[in-house]
Amino acid sequence: MRRVLLVNPPIYDFAAYDFWLQPYGLLSVAGQLRGQAEFLLFDYLDQARSNPQSDRWGRGRLCSERTESPAPLKIIPRYFRRFGVARTRFRDYLREHGPFEYVFIQTMMTYWYPGVREVIEDVRGAWLGARIVLGGNYATICRDHARGLGADLVVVGSDLRPLWGFLEMTPDPSQPALWDVGANDHSPLRIGAIKLADGCPFRCSYCSVPQVYGGFQPRSLERSVTELELLIGRGAENVAFYDDALLFDAENVLVPFLTEILRRGIRINLHTPNALNARFLTGALAHLMVRAGFKTFYLGFESVSRQWQQGTGGKVFSEELARAVDHLFAAGADPVDITAYQIVGHPDSDIQELEESMRFVHRLGIRGMLADFSPIPGTPDGAACRRWVDLDEPLMHNKTAFPIIRLGFDEVNRLKDLQRAFNRSIASQGAS
Secondary structure, three states: OEEEEEEEOOEEEOOOOEOOOOOHHHHHHHHOOOOOEEEEEEEOOHHHEOHHHOOOOOOEOEOEEEOOOOHHHOOOOOOOEEEOOOHHHHHHHHHHHOOOOEEEEEEOOHHHHHHHHHHHHHHHHHOOOOEEEEEEHHHHHOHHHHHOOOOOEEOOOOOOHHHHHHHOOOOOOOOOOOOOOOHHHOOOOOEEEEOOEEOOOOOOOOOOHHHHOOOOEEOOHHHHHHHHHHHHHOOOOEEEEOOOOOOOOOOOOHHHHHHHHHHOOOOOEEEOOOOEOHHHOOHHHHHHHHHHOEOOEEEEOOOOOHHHHHHOOOOOOHHHHHHHHHHHHHHOOOHHHEEEEEEEOOOOHHHHOHHHHHHHHHHOOOEEEEEEOOOOOOOHHHHHHHHOOOOOOHHHHOOOHHHHHHHOHHHHHHHHHHHHHHHHHHHHHHHO
């Protein structure tokens, strides 16, 4: 049987946080080949989690070390770091567990490619004959750049037919993600991830999802429930939805799923790190989500400016956010676990009215979170950023760097300090 090594690379960035990070795409691809190969997983991040500092929902810091900033980012007055276990750990692993015929490497943020390059160098140093496959966001958005790293195959988008032909294997799309890889070491799975659908029906001007996944495609209810039970069987107590449009067509996707897990008596803490569309959050749906175990709610609300909202896709308006928050309060959700995302550093920041947006969210009685803008090639907003940065260098897509380039170091710090003050106010109200 063929031996396949799955690798979730280290992260090179100014900041990284274990926000329910899991190599879900990698495990989903491997799951379709369940029983056809021997799979092993080396996850730089799972082994680098600092458990004592994790919060009650499984989020926490990642172990890291200072490293020199790459040349394009030396202008940014922040410390650059490498997140993940030591490089020597992976080299030792290759010697002890190899050889492997194939190595699948997951890619995420385009500007994290130095970690992907590091893995490829070490695999080539161990076994010249290993056939290396890249897939994911970076491989799709920066395909030509990714091909320059020396992999044997770069899988673009969600069409996996080139991969199946390369492997000469026949997939079974009904299979859940390969969460059982590594189950023999008896270590519990601390956190898990799940998707009920791929893609998104919206085309927001700043988002890469249409490039990577295309349109909205629900998965089967049976597969989704099987995957959740597999996660619980591995010991997961917190599961994050990786859906990009979790509430879209809820009556046919999310509602049947939640109804089924309630029917089966499944008890699990559920989380929504990807932005929920407040427009679709009805009172009945909010009550069902809370009953089924949802503990954290992250809502997409990038700006109070109606002009800005309409210009970026019109995904959600201020009154829709306020109505969704009222529904969550009525359903019993904790205000400190409801968060509204707002983008900082957008190329149209002049009309975004960000500070007023932060005040609006605070008046609703929930937390806000400033999401740093990343200029993504292939998106309308990314194209507008070429006046400030070289988009052909993926390092310049960095979400810490671009807001500083766009707004200035002091202004970004001022806005983030203001957001922290608002959130402390919400926390103190909850404590009282």
